[in-house]
Amino acid sequence: xxxxxxxxxxxxxxxxxxxxxxxxxxxxxxxxxxxxxxxxxxxxxxxxxxxxxxxxxxxxxxxxxxxxxxxxxxxxxxxxxxxxxxxxxxxxxxxxxxxxxxxxxxxxxxxxxxxxxxxxxxxxxxxxxxxxxxxxxxxxxxxxxxxxxxxxxxxxxxxxxxxxxxxxxxxxxxxxxxxxxxxxxxxxxxxxxxxxxxxxxxxxxxxxxxxxxxxxxxxxxxxxxxxxxxxxxxxxxxxxxxxxxxxxxxxxxxxxxxxxxxxxxxxxxxxxxxxxxxxxxxxxxxxxxxxxxxxxxxxxxxxxxxxxxxxxxxxxxxxxxxxxxxxxxxxxxxxxxxxxxxxxxxxxxxxxxxxxxxxxxxxxxxxxxxxxxxxxxxxxxxxxxxxxxxxxxxxxxxxxxxxxxxxxxxxxxxxxxxxxxxxxxxxxxxxxxxxxxxxxxxxxxxxxxxxxxxxxxxxxxxxxxxxxxxxxxxxxxxxxxxxxxxxxxxxxxxxxxxxxxxxxxxxxxxxxxxxxxxxxxxxxxxxxxxxxxxxxxxxxxxxxxxxxxxxxxxxxxxxxxxxxxxxxxxxxxxxxxxxxxxxxxxxxxxxxxxxxxxxxxxxxxxxxxxxxxxxxxxxxxxxxxxxxxxxxxxxxxxxxxxxxxxxxxxxxxxxxxxxxxx
Amino acid sequence: xxxxxxxxxxxxxxxxxxxxxxxxxxxxxxxxxxxxxxxxxxxxxxxxxxxxxxxxxxxxxxxxxxxxxxxxxxxxxxxxxxxxxxxxxxxxxxxxxxxxxxxxxxxxxxxxxxxxxxxxxxxxxxxxxxxxxxxxxxxxxxxxxxxxxxxxxxxxxxxxxxxxxxxxxxxxxxxxxxxxxxxxxxxxxxxxxxxxxxxxxxxxxxxxxxxxxxxxxxxxxxxxxxxxxxxxxxxxxxxxxxxxxxxxxxxxxxxxxxxxxxxxxxxxxxxxxxxxxxxxxxxxxxxxxxxxxxxxxxxxxxxxxxxxxxxxxxxxxxxxxxxxx
Numbered sequence: 001x002x003x004x005x006x007x008x009x010x011x012x013x014x015x016x017x018x019x020x021x022x023x024x025x026x027x028x029x030x031x032x033x034x035x036x037x038x039x040x041x042x043x044x045x046x047x048x049x050x051x052x053x054x055x056x057x058x059x060x061x062x063x064x065x066x067x068x069x070x071x072x073x074x075x076x077x078x079x080x081x082x083x084x085x086x087x088x089x090x091x092x093x094x095x096x097x098x099x100x101x102x103x104x105x106x107x108x109x110x111x112x113x114x115x116x117x118x119x120x121x122x123x124x125x126x127x128x129x130x131x132x133x134x135x136x137x138x139x140x141x142x143x144x145x146x147x148x149x150x151x152x153x154x155x156x157x158x159x160x161x162x163x164x165x166x167x168x169x170x171x172x173x174x175x176x177x178x179x180x181x182x183x184x185x186x187x188x189x190x191x192x193x194x195x196x197x198x199x200x201x202x203x204x205x206x207x208x209x210x211x212x213x214x215x216x217x218x219x220x221x222x223x224x225x226x227x228x229x230x231x232x233x234x235x236x237x238x239x240x241x242x243x244x245x246x247x248x249x250x251x252x253x254x255x256x257x258x259x260x261x262x263x264x265x266x267x268x269x270x271x272x273x274x275x276x277x278x279x280x281x282x283x284x285x286x287x288x289x290x291x292x293x294x295x296x297x298x299x300x301x302x303x304x305x306x307x308x309x310x311x312x313x314x315x316x317x318x319x320x321x322x323x324x325x326x327x328x329x330x331x332x333x334x335x336x337x338x339x340x341x342x343x344x345x346x347x348x349x350x351x352x353x354x355x356x357x358x359x360x361x362x363x364x365x366x367x368x369x370x371x372x373x374x375x376x377x378x379x380x381x382x383x384x385x386x387x388x389x390x391x392x393x394x395x396x397x398x399x400x401x402x403x404x405x406x407x408x409x410x411x412x413x414x415x416x417x418x419x420x421x422x423x424x425x426x427x428x429x430x431x432x433x434x435x436x437x438x439x440x441x442x443x444x445x446x447x448x449x450x451x452x453x454x455x456x457x458x459x460x461x462x463x464x465x466x467x468x469x470x471x472x473x474x475x476x477x478x479x480x481x482x483x484x485x486x487x488x489x490x491x492x493x494x495x496x497x498x499x500x501x502x503x504x505x506x507x508x509x510x511x512x513x514x515x516x517x518x519x520x521x522x523x524x525x526x527x528x529x530x531x532x533x534x535x536x537x538x539x540x541x542x543x544x545x546x547x548x549x550x551x552x553x554x555x556x557x558x559x560x561x562x563x564x565x566x567x568x569x570x571x572x573x574x575x576x577x578x579x580x581x582x583x584x585x586x587x588x589x590x591x592x593x594x595x596x597x598x599x600x601x602x603x604x605x606x607x608x609x610x611x612x613x614x615x616x617x618x619x620x621x622x623x624x625x626x627x628x629x630x631x632x633x634x635x636x637x638x639x640x641x642x643x644x645x646x647x648x649x650x651x652x653x654x655x656x657x658x659x660x661x662x
Numbered sequence: 663x664x665x666x667x668x669x670x671x672x673x674x675x676x677x678x679x680x681x682x683x684x685x686x687x688x689x690x691x692x693x694x695x696x697x698x699x700x701x702x703x704x705x706x707x708x709x710x711x712x713x714x715x716x717x718x719x720x721x722x723x724x725x726x727x728x729x730x731x732x733x734x735x736x737x738x739x740x741x742x743x744x745x746x747x748x749x750x751x752x753x754x755x756x757x758x759x760x761x762x763x764x765x766x767x768x769x770x771x772x773x774x775x776x777x778x779x780x781x782x783x784x785x786x787x788x789x790x791x792x793x794x795x796x797x798x799x800x801x802x803x804x805x806x807x808x809x810x811x812x813x814x815x816x817x818x819x820x821x822x823x824x825x826x827x828x829x830x831x832x833x834x835x836x837x838x839x840x841x842x843x844x845x846x847x848x849x850x851x852x853x854x855x856x857x858x859x860x861x862x863x864x865x866x867x868x869x870x871x872x873x874x875x876x877x878x879x880x881x882x883x884x885x886x887x888x889x890x891x892x893x894x895x896x897x898x899x900x901x902x903x904x905x906x907x908x909x910x911x912x913x914x915x916x917x918x919x920x921x922x923x924x925x926x927x928x929x930x931x932x933x934x935x936x937x938x939x940x941x942x943x944x945x946x947x948x949x950x951x952x953x954x955x956x957x958x959x960x961x962x963x964x965x966x967x968x969x970x971x972x973x974x975x976x977x978x979x980x981x982x983x984x985x986x987x
Contacts (some may be wrong), residue, residue: 029977046845048912065752066779206748209758288717290743299744303719303869304889304961413825470807483699523868528825528834528860607862615859619838624748624770 022442030435041428043465048627051463057628065205074206081214089158093292106150109367109374110141113150113362117323119360123353125330129323136323142443144383145294145397151294152283153320155211155462159218159279164272167223169273172256175264181231186642188224193596193641195603196221196285198634204289205442210456214291222278227255229271233264250261269332276324276510298514307394307520308387314517315386321512322505351535357510382568396523406524413531416480421473429465433457436643444650460640462626462632471614472640474530474605475598479536482594488547490590490620491575493546494553494583508544515540515604523608533605534616540604541597545590552586553579588652599641613637678734697977708738711939714750715742717862721764721891723956724788726967728763728946730975736938736987747771747839755781761928761943766792766840766885776927783933785926785940789947790887792922794840797884797897798831799874803897812851812901819854821879821960830976831855834882836866844883847901852917870894889949938987945985952978 014071045051050058067074093102110115114137122130140149174181185410200217207213237260245259261268285297297313367373433456441449459468493500515536526532556579564578580587604616613633620630691971711732715725725742732738743759745752751771753759798809808814819831826832834842844857847945860866865881867890873880884896900982901918910916932940952974959970975982 048842062774065755160950200789201746201749201752208756209745209749209753210742222976287744288746289749290745294742299717302864303717303722305864306964375905398872400874402872410825520864520868524872527824527872528858528865529824531825608865609858609860611859611861615838615861618861622746622748622837622839623841626773642940 006049014153019555023439025437026442028437030427030431031422031423032163033098033431034423034615036429037431038426041423041430042164043429043460045176045463045466048626050626051632053461053463054626054628054632056426056629058625061202061627061631064202070361076180078206084209085162085207085212085215086157086210088161089155089215089239092158093151093211094152095154097147097154097292100102105371105374107368108299108364109370110137110376111373111504112145112367113363114138115360115367116361119353119356121323121327121330122356125327125334127176129327132326133323136319139319139382140316142382143312143316144343144378144381144388145313146376147298147535148292148294148297148313149316149320149431152295153289154278155218155286155293156279156283156320158211159215159222159282160272160276162215163219163223163226163275163279163548166219167226167271167275168230168268171227172234173349174227174231175260177315182205183232184227189228190638191220191643192224193599193638195600195617195634196282196635197603197617197657198631200285200289201621201627204327209290211291214286215290217286217291218279218282221374225274225278225561226271229274230268232266233267233271234260235265237263266332266336268329269335272640273325273328273332276328277321279358280321280324280512281514284516285414296517301333301521304515305520306387306391309391310514310517311390313398313469314513317514318509318512318650322508326510326660353388355482369543372582373547378589394521396525397521402525406630409529409531410478412534413529417474417530417534420477421470424473425466429460432469433460440643440647440650448647448650455639457607459639462636464613464616464629464636465522467612468636468640471602471610471637474534474610474612475537475602475640476594476596478541478601479591479595481534482538482541482545482598483591486540486549486590486594487580487587490546491553491579493550495575500550503546507546510543515601519608528609532608533601533610537598537601540601544597545594547588548586548593549583552583552590553587556582585652592648592652595644595648596641599637602637615620617620618636666849672847675683684977691836706940708732708736708938711738712753712758713740713742714759715744715751716747716750716762717898719957719961720790720887720953720968721962723953723970724761724763724946726960727948727956727974728761728942730940730971730987731982734975735982737936737940738939740939742954743881746917751775751782752777754927755779757929757931759876759929760932760939761785761926763926763943763946764788764790765925765927767922772927781930782927783930784896785933785944787923787925787947790950790953792885792887792924794883794885794919794922796844796881797870797878797902798881798897798899799870800895800897801874801877802879802881803878809872810897810899812853812899815881815899816852816854822855822881831881832862833857834866834869834880836860836883837863840883840885842883843909843919846913846915850914851902870896885984887953887957889954889957890930892958911914941987942957944987947985948981952981 015554046113089108093106096113097106101107114134116324116428117137118130118134121133137149140146143149170184174184177524196217199220203213203217207216242255245255250258281291283291283295284298285295287293287299294313294317298310301307301310301313317367363373433453436456440452459465462468471601489503493503518539519532520530522535526535560578560582563575569577600612603612603617604614606612606618613636616626616633617630617637620626620628620633663665680942691909696898707757711729713729715722717951729740731741734893743753743973744815745753745759747762747765747768748771750762751768751774754775771786771870772782776784776920796812802809806818809818815831817857822833823830825833831854833844833848835857838861839861845851848855848857860869866884869880869882870890872878881899890896902916904918904920909915909920926946928940928943950968956974958968959965959973960967963970967972
């Protein structure tokens with residue numbers, strides 16, 4: 001959730017040392033008080049107990065439902081939105097996935113879609129990603145998942161389209177005005193960290209069951225990156241350029257369209273990329289309210305614990321994500337270099353594109369007209385092979401590894417998780433609250449301390465203090481492991497281009513493979529425990545930290561590394577004394593993102609034995625009388641996220657001011 | 663595919679494809695989304711039948727058979743909607759769901775949608791009886807025969823210790839969709855156990871499967887009918903017998919769960935629409951064995967719900983006849 005930009009003023013080293021001492025003192029004081037006061041005022045609440053706030057949420061939700069058919073807001077506002085979005089999705093589906101226009105097949109068959117995907121990838125990016133796109137799309141067909149993939153693509157495209165339609169203008173506005181930015185940021189935080197399970201059921205009340213609700217659920221999660229990154233892009237345009245344009249007499253509109261937008265184009269395309277990724281990560285959850293596509297296949301397969309079939313569908317989502325990611329990344333590079341290409345090569349490319357356009361048009365026509373080009377030929381059967389292989393790998397792992405995995409789980413639980421949890425849940429609430437506020441103030445300044453105080457107060461008000469602390473303990477342990485892995489792998493990737501190339505697709509898979517797919521084997525390996533939830537969170541969060549740290553290591557000026565090597569430093573010394581310290585800003589950003597990603601897996605953890613907030617949310621989604629408690633738990637997760645985001649961001653800004661060589 | 667062939671071959675393929683396309687467009691030219699395209703010899707107008715499909719295999723079995731019969735015998739256009747219970751019931755009011763065909767109790771939802779909002783009505787029982795309770799894997803029941811009496815559970819508490827149970831025995835609770843009294847039960851029966859919330863059906867099934875495969879101890883909350891029983895015959899632990907009203911005060915519960923007569927619920931609008939699909943839903947009734955068989959086709963033989971339904975319907979024509987007008 002952080003886009004770090006501003007640079008804080010430099011601080012001399014002694015300040016950092018006193019800060020370190022202060023942190024140590026706070027923690028030591030906490031431990032002492034914990035020993036004395038443990039077990040008092042821990043604000044415990046039973047699993048099926050409710051507070052009056054939870055009941056009030058319930059009543060509110062019921063009131064909306066009862067009022068639905070007479071309320072003008074529903075009749076004239078939500079219904080209109082629903083109609084527009086329903087039509088948009090149905091249009092895309094009719095184009096590529098569902099029988100339409102009175103025909104038994106979609107308008108464009110597989111050959112046409114593959115051709116368009118290849119052509120668009122070439123036009124927006126380059127030939128390499130075009131080949132990747134063609135390969136990826138053919139792969140969906142070979143997996144036996146053509147129609148499901150196209151449904152997912154149609155839904156994702158609609159959601160991304162609407163996200164950008166809303167997100168980019170707001171992003172530009174927030175980029176131009178810091179007041180708007182301050183106003184928008186908490187809303188975006190809320191949209192990104194509020195667990196989807198909390199608003200999934202109410203959404204169907206507002207927008208009915210169907211594509212509209214699924215699209216809106218997706219775009220709630222997918223719009224924030226578009227807004228944030230667009231705002232960041234606008235703000236990153238050098239002041240001097242803007243001033244020059246203004247001094248030449250440009251109007252505001254001219255400055256925006258002629259200077260700011262073109263210069264921010266590359267970064268905005270990256271925002272598009274992140275929006276697509278976020279939208280794809282919602283595929284399985286949206287399937288719970290009848291969203292068509294690959295998510296349904298995953299959810300259905302898991303009813304019978306059919307890991308193979310679920311994996312096959314999950315793999316299709318991963319492939320789609322990788323294709324879309326590489327194409328949009330290539331597009332953002334093209335956006336940057338477009339102006340610099342020689343005229344000759346531009347002309348050659350243009351001619352090539354015209355030729356390819358004709359071929360694409362022919363393919364589309366063929367796929368409209370002929371059955372062989374319309375419906376993907378059956379019997380390729382690659383999907384069955386993938387499913388079978390995944391099944392046997394899982395079975396092997398379950399029967400051969402579970403001894404070792406149980407040992408690992410027990411060791412981690414007793415050595416790391418239980419102590420953390422004991423201290424956090426066993427201390428009186430006001431003590432933990434005071435510690436959090438103090439740490440916030442010391443690490444991030446008074447503003448971060450104040451934010452922490454507000455968050456602590458609201459968590460107490462949510463009635464779920466103890467559950468929040470249990471969740472926090474697991475999340476902190478997960479983040480520690482994520483950071484350890486992130487540093488090791490990130491440094492390796494940052495230092496070796498080869499390692500980067502090999503590892504990156506695995507990381508992409510970790511980020512986009514639906515958690516539901518790997519939860520089943522994890523459950524067999526680790527049982528329904530808090531540790532299983534931690535492992536799931538690591539799979540999802542470690543890739544982000546690795547990517548950020550690798551990027552930071554690569555950003556360390558080569559001259560610094562060369563100087564160290566020339567002075568006789570060993571590889572170990574170069575890493576610990578030069579590269580890691582100089583990549584400090586990336587490390588802090590990685591911690592921030594690591595924790596936020598871990599928190600976004602809290603609900604998934606609730607499905608595999610983590611209990612606490614995650615379970616509260618899941619139970620609230622499943623049982624009417626627990627809805628209010630689930631909503632409160634969702635809010636508590638948001639609050640934890642906001643608190644740590646503000647503290648780590650403020651700390652990062654300070655770190656950026658410290659000597660970092662950039 | 664066509665790419666590798668010689669021109670003559672390609673021409674033939676194209677011609678063949680064109681012919682095929684003609685055939686397909688000839689007989690499949692039904693208008694998409696058009697009302698009541700009667701595929702079978704349907705009697706009466708059926709139109710579209712919106713059937714909720716809740717996410718468990720037993721429900722899927724009910725829905726598959728009802729959908730199959732509605733399509734083949736009544737000529738309905740069945741739209742299955744994959745939804746969680748809570749969302750499905752909400753759909754009664756918004757007119758997007760016509761029927762829920764396996765409901766486990768859910769008195770809260772009944773109160774809200776049948777009594778208060780009056781958007782849903784009951785459509786009778788499915789004939790299936792649901793059992794909720796505590797179960798142990800078969801190997802444990804064999805090795806410790808007296809474990810099936812809850813009075814002896816404290817004797818075995820040590821066996822069930824895990825990393826999650828803080829020194830007590832672990833009672834694994836599961837799917838949050840089901841009401842559980844286990845916290846109160848453990849307290850009121852004075853058991854030395856801690857309830858650990860697994861959070862999903864998948865977590866429970868994996869726990870029982872691993873326990874049987876590795877001969878490790880586990881005790882947990884489960885229910886029948888459930889497809890797992892065709893693979894693994896779990897043994898139920900007897901809690902103090904259920905009597906009427908013994909579970910009326912949640913904190914004081916010290917008795918077993920009641921048996922659930924699973925039932926069907928339809929939207930008010932559907933019930934008065936005169937659709938033959940409503941009569942089908944109302945008359946639909948079968949046994950636990952029937953459901954288990956279809957669930958097994960789906961879960962273990964990996965048949966599609968449609969194929970599983972067809973297989974069962976073809977073998978049980980007389981039963982199906984009794985559901986039809």
